[in-house]
Amino acid sequence: MQVKTHVFSLKNKYPFRIAHGIRYETQTFILELSEGDTVGLGEATPVPYYGITPEVMEKLVLENKEAIEDTAWDSPFEYWKQLAPFLGTNTFVQCAVDIAAYDFWAKKQQKPLNVALGINLNKAPLSNYTIGIDEISVMIERLKEFDFPIYKIKLGTENDIEIVKALRSVTDAVFRVDANTGWGVDETIKNAIELKKLGVEFIEQPLKSDNLEGMKDVMKHTCLPIMADESCVSEADVEKCIGNFSGINIKLAKCGGITPALRMIKMARENNLKVMMGCMTESSVGISAIGHLASLLDYVDMDGAMLIANDPAKGVSLENGKIVYNQKPGTGAWLI
Template identity: 45%
Template structure:
């Protein structure tokens, strides 16, 4: 019989984290633990206000179904996800944490690191970027200088934010990724994309609103840069709808419901000729480890959550100049140390 525990945290950022949708100084996050005998699997889901997801909401939904979950016989993580999908409809963030914990526990039962359990070889793994949140030019340059990195993700929101990119370019030759978080209109994006290409940008995430499907199709035909869907690709059903407007998709484990659907989304994207990136929602080392174990099947990765946080609730990942290395312990290979920061 499974034993379910959960933990709540407010993890401080090293710097206030600003995107086009707002600023926060702490990342609220929810951790679930699934115990079986002397083994425990862990999963994490950060709470995101613009998706109306709160830690308390996840706790309430979990407690309402705790007894049913604890009676589940974990024999196959994919079946476990289908069980959760029907038990907790509409609670993808919570399902993601439970799915992650299920995979971690099952891989520990099989005495394998997760990537090996999934049949992957640790080769051709992409570099992770380091994210520079919005701020003044001076603030953003200071962050860049404090964190030398081979690849940066730059958050932009308004058209004149390109001046921030020009300021950053004076201090590094590293490639830039730009994430607009739905911040531009079609005309703005059309004008900005050639200028971004001149500044050494190698991809742009979600330039237009999720609802601007027809405009995205036209923008793709004009763009000198690869365009990746983020807000436009939340669940499995969204993948096929991204083909005409984007060159690739950015999968977020918490938004899609965990590792299980992310694997299917990757397979579907490959069939459709889309590139695949997996992105961070400011997860700690715990949630970032789940992303890291999937890197052998990704083209690009944004798993810098632990680098942005002042506090971490787990250990087991190594970051070295953009390269992430997993510990090769069983499961996710992380040690949970979150009680030190637990929100009471």
């Protein structure tokens, strides 16, 4: 087995603003695991405010190159477990290696990843398309660019309800809203009343990630389901969300890849939590991996590759919210 890394600078099609700030480009980390003619691709977009950069990721891979290349494994689950002592301090590197391992494993079997995992794709939900915070006229323009049945609207401004009302005036699509920790308890409860009238399906992460006491109050009084995002980063966080949220949004890069994500899905189901999987600003490599897990989810947000102007890969894609698979072995992604 040989390991190879790439860093790509992904240019946003438009400035992407959320409650945390604004981004114009994002660096992503793509990793190859190869043996002979078989190449597995994995990806994780590092998050600088977590202290993770491509340089940090490359350094960790180089420091553990021998373990990554020489560890013997029959299943990606086993490989993840064996590498955890070496990579476990950086879930982003774990994720890139893990996705590459699943892609490699399925390609060795000459099967699409979902088939290798025993997942029937007929139950895959539709993906939403994300509208970042901007002037209302610009947000309307972005919404009209694609004919999606579901839109995720980023909020956390002083005129959030006004924004949703304006967007509702031009479409009958389902809305989801994501405050990215930008609201307080009373604000969330009050906003939910108006948002429900406006056809919003659920609210994602309204409070600060550690404000679980506040979430107890929200859950007692809100009229809309509440999904955890920043409050549910790792496997250990799922338990904290039980009773404090209606469901969880899993990000592969943040939790450490497909292996822990599958465990998180199982635990959520056992505790009657809804399950969503979201994406970062990432290429079709990471998006394709999400696509093969979609039938295990209630909701999916996999529009990341659509938000960039220079995708370095091709693979699973979206067409008006519907996931389009290419039936290639592995995740179906390749670098171009």
